[in-house]
Amino acid sequence: MKKASMKKMLAAVLGLIMVITIMAGCGGSKKSDGPAQSPPETSTSAPGGNDKDTASTISGEIKYNFWGDASQLEAINRQIEQFKEKYPNINVIANASDWGTYWEKLRTESAGGQAPDTFAMSTTAYLPYFAELGFLKDVGELDAKDDSFDIGIYNPAAIQLCSYNGKVVALPQDMNVIVMAYNVDLFEKAGVEPPNEDWTWDDLLKAAQLLTLDANGNNALSPNFDKNNIVQWGIANLSDYLDGFVDPMCYSNGGSAYTDDGRSNILAEGTVKSFRFLHDLIWKYHVAPDFDVVGGSWFSNDLFAQGKCAISCLPSYWLFSYAGGEDKVPINFEAFELPKGDTGKRYNAVQSKAICIYEGTKNVEAAWEFVKFIAGKEMAGKVAASGSGMSAIDEINQTIFMSDAPGTEATKKVMLKAYDNPCPVPKIIGIGDLNWLVGNDYLNMIIMRDPEFKMETLEALDKQVNAMIEQLKP
C-alpha cells in the first residue's frame, strides 16, 4: 500500500512538472518574440532627412541592450514603436539588466562574439575598455557618410566623452551632472544659511556640524553632543562614490584619483587631504554616518530622502525619482554645486550615457538608423522632459529641460551651470573596475570603516591601483 501511494505521489509530482514545463514552453512575450517583418500598411513620414524609400528599404532585426529597470524597458519599447513607424522593416529587440549584471554580460558577450548590435555605454566607466578592445564601431565615419545627420548638434564635451583615440565611438543619449542637494526645511529650522556660490569644503563642514543633531537636539558643535545617539546627520556618507563625488573633490583640492597619463595619484597631497576630510566627517566631526550604519553611499542617499540628513549628492537623472511622480521624496530640497577647494575652483562630475554600435554587427545600416533615432533630438527631448536625464544637446536643455523636467527652476539652473565646471575624466582602460576598487573595496571597506586614518592603507591602495592599471592594459 505504502509503495503504491509513493508511486502515486511520484506520478503526481512528475505530472505537475510536465504541465508546468509545457506551460513555460508555450506562449511568448510581445517584447521577446519580435513580430515578423511585414510591409508597411500606411505611408510613413521621412525620418530625420532620409527619404521614404530609404527608410523602407533598410531592414533586419537588431538587438539593443541597456542597463535599467522595468519602467525604463517599457519606455524604450514605446520609443521602439515610434521608431518602427519610421522604419517599418527594422525589428528592434530591447533587453535590460541591472547595472552589475549588464557589464558582466556585455564583457562575456563581446569576448564571445555575440554582443548585441547596439548597446548602452557608460562613457566615464567602461567606454575606454570596450573601445580599446575594438568592440565599438567608429560612428564618426558613419556620420561623415550620412548627409542627414550631424554630430555637431551635440555639446562638444559630450562628444569628447564619446571619443577614444580621436575617434567618435558612440553617440551621447544624455549628459548628466552630479551636484549636491540640501534639505531646505532642515536648514531653515537650524537657522543655517543655505549654500552659495562661494561655499568651500570648510563652509560645508560648518553647516553639517550645525545640522547634525542628537536625540536631545544638541548639534555637533555643542559640548553636550552625544555622538552615539545621532538622529539627524549633517551630510550623507559619499566616500565610496569616487567618480561622482570624491574625485571632483580631489580635483578641487589640487589632487585626483588618477594622473592624466593613467597612473595612480592616490598619494598626491590634494588627494590625501580630500580622503582625510571625508574620514574626519565620520570619525572626527561625527556629521556623516559610517558605513556600518548605512552600508554605502546609495543607502546614505535614502537618509537624505527621508529627511534624516541635511546634505547629499544629486545626479540629474534622479530628478524624476526625487521630484516627479507619485513616489517623489517627501522633502523640500534644492541643488547646489560642489564647494570650492584649495585651488579656488569647484568641479562637478559630468557623465554621459551613450549608445554604441557593436563592431561585429551584421546590420550596420539598421543599427546606425536606430542609434541616430535614440540619440536624436526627439528622444533626447522626451528624456529631458521626464527628468530621467539632461540632454547632450544644449538647445534641449535650455528649453525642454528647463520648462518640463520635474524639480524647481533653481535646481535645474544649478544643474545647467554645473556643465561649466566639469571634472576631468581620464581615459583609462578598466576605469569602471578601478573606481570600484578604490571606492568600494578601499574607501568603503577599509579607510572609512577604520576610526584611524592610516597612510599605510593609502600606500597599499596606490600600489594596487597601479598594478591593476597594468593588468588591464591589453
Next chain:
Amino acid sequence: MMQIAKAKKIFNKVLLYMLLCFLASVYILPFLQIIGNSLKTYWETQEVPPKLFPKVPQWNNYMDIWVKMELPLLRWFMNTVFTTSMIVLGIVISCSYIAYGFSRFNGKGKNFWFSAIMCTMFIPIFAKIIPVYIIYGKLGFIDNFLALIVEPFFGSAVYMFLFRQFILTIPRDLDEAALIDGAGYLKIFAKIIMPMLKPAVAAVSILAFVAAWGDYFTPMIFLRTSTKFTISVGLAFINSTVTSGRSNAHWLAAVTVLTSIPSLIIFFSAQKYFIGGLTVGAIKG
C-alpha cells in the same frame, strides 16, 4: 546521588537547548528580517536603525508585486521551475549512471579518469565562462534554456562522487546474483541499484534543486530576454537602484519570500532522506 545525576542531566539538556536556540535565532534572523521587510512600506525598510517588523503590516505588498511592478513574475517563476526540474533530472540520470560505472567496473585508467573528473570540481565557472560562451554561441544556445539544462545531462563531479560513495555501500552480491540470472548491466542498474539509491537520489536532488533554483551567474550570462529570466536574475532586475536612486526593498523582500517557499517545502518534506543520504555513505564508506 540519583537526584544529583538527574539534575545534572536536566541542566545539560537546558544548556544544550539554549545553545541550539541561540544558533537557530542567528540563522533565522536574516530570514525574519526579509519577512519583516516584505510587510513594510518603502520608507520603513530604509530606517536606521532597522526594525525587524513594521508598525502596520503592509499585506498589499504581496499584491503590488504582481500589479504595480509590471514584471513577468509568474513567467520567471515558471522558467525557474522548468530549468531547475530539467537540471535535477539531468544530474540524477547522468551522475548515477557514471557513478555506477566507476564503482562497479574496473578498467585501465579508471583511477586516472576518476581523479580527472574530481579535479574539475576545482575549476571555477568564471575561469571557463568565455570558452563555454563561444561554444554555446556556435551551438545557438545563447538566450536559450538549453544553455542551462544541457550541461547537467553530461554529469557533475560533486554529485557523481556522492552517488559513487553510496553505490559502494550496496553489496556486490546482489549484482552477481542478477548476473547469474542473466540480467545485463543496464538492467542491474535500473532494477537493483536505482531502487536502493533512493536516499542518495533524494539527497542529490535536494542539493541540485537548491543550487539550480538560486543560481544567478549562469542564467545572467546566457539569458538576454527579460521574459526568459529566472527568479534570481529577475530579483537583480527589480533592484536597479543606480538608475532610479531608489531601491524597491519592500517589493524585493516580498518576491524573495515567495521564491524561497519552494526550496523550503522541498527541504522540509524530504529532509530525512537528505540527511540519511548524506551520512550513510560517509559512515560506512
